[in-house]
Amino acid sequence: MQPQVSALELRAKTGGAAIRKIPIARVELDAREFAAVRKVLESGRLRAGRVTQAFENEFARAAGARHAVAVNSGTSALFLAYRALLEPGDEVIVPDFTFAATAAMVVAAGCKPVFADVDPETCTLDPHEVERRLTRRTRAIAPVHLFGGPADVAALAGLAKRHGLRVVWDAAQAHGAEFGGRDVGSFPDAVCYSFYPTKNMTAGEGGMLTTSDAKLARKLRLLSSHGEASRYSHILLGYNFRLTDIAAAIGRVQLRKLPAALRRRRENARILTRGVAGLHGITTPRAGSGANHAYCLYTIVLEPKALGMNRDQFQRALLRHGVETAVHYPLPLHRQPIFRGYGSDRDFPVSTRLAECVVSLPVHPGLTRPDLERIVQAVREIVSTRK
């Protein structure tokens, strides 16, 4: 829920003049996307075809993977990865602090999600907690590069190897994030991306899987399109999760813009951190060792006692300065109605606390220098006047 602030309150801040609201996210489209979509529309070939294939090739190259399979959402990408790699009843260890789809698709694939707590600094899957949740039925782990900050790839990949587990990486928020100098899309077994409009790049809606395993890529491709090996010959029970060439046309342009957009996101994050780090009651985001954060989201952790206000009050105060914020995420997975019975607050102290205290500030590439200064000033003012 977004806190509400009236237009009157907003005007009061500036002595009557309306202040421009700084949005939490903004889709950046220009004539290049419009022209690419127009070309597809004029061609009359709208379904997955040559444009989607070109998008897959370009995405695989950018992510440092041998193969990429385009699908119609990040959720579909996760579902297909689990379907392709696992058998019904298998257990998959998932972080307790993530977007619901990471775990919901485990259930949809007939498997069982097992939640594990996250690291308090990076908010990503804690390898020690994974070790504690292993059972004889554990077959995979699904770490999430949350907010664009890479999980501890070295520790998690090592753990998976030692225990013979598959790894499905959720990189829905992490286009362009790196670990150990490598793009997160290059690690085995499968990496799942989303092109939802608030992500680092968009296609309207859409998703992508990357893998360097040719057999797995073929299976994913089959599953995404009716399991159809040749015309009307269905060799696997499949689905229609295909992307359209219309969406792929947007995606291709966005992929070309990604390096510049990432530079802006990282620079914006640097300015925000320089401006608010060290303020009592606020912890700024941190990439783990060896990780290069992609800042899909700039999520700070509040300490309500030190601040003298709760998260709601903090968000409302920022909105009075015209700064929109959001909460990713207000509930840990074990508290979601769909996951009742999967554990209690006592099992996941870190994710339970994070869900109460995180708040995301705008970091998108559309921010101007004055916008960033306004965000920093607003946070500093709110923190100092409360103490």
Ligand SMILES: Cc1ncc(COP(=O)(O)O)c(C=O)c1O
């Ligand atoms: C971490 C995470 N996983 C999965 C998804 C699902 O992606 P989509 O919305 O494209 O289905 C999202 C998107 O919001 C996400 O943030």
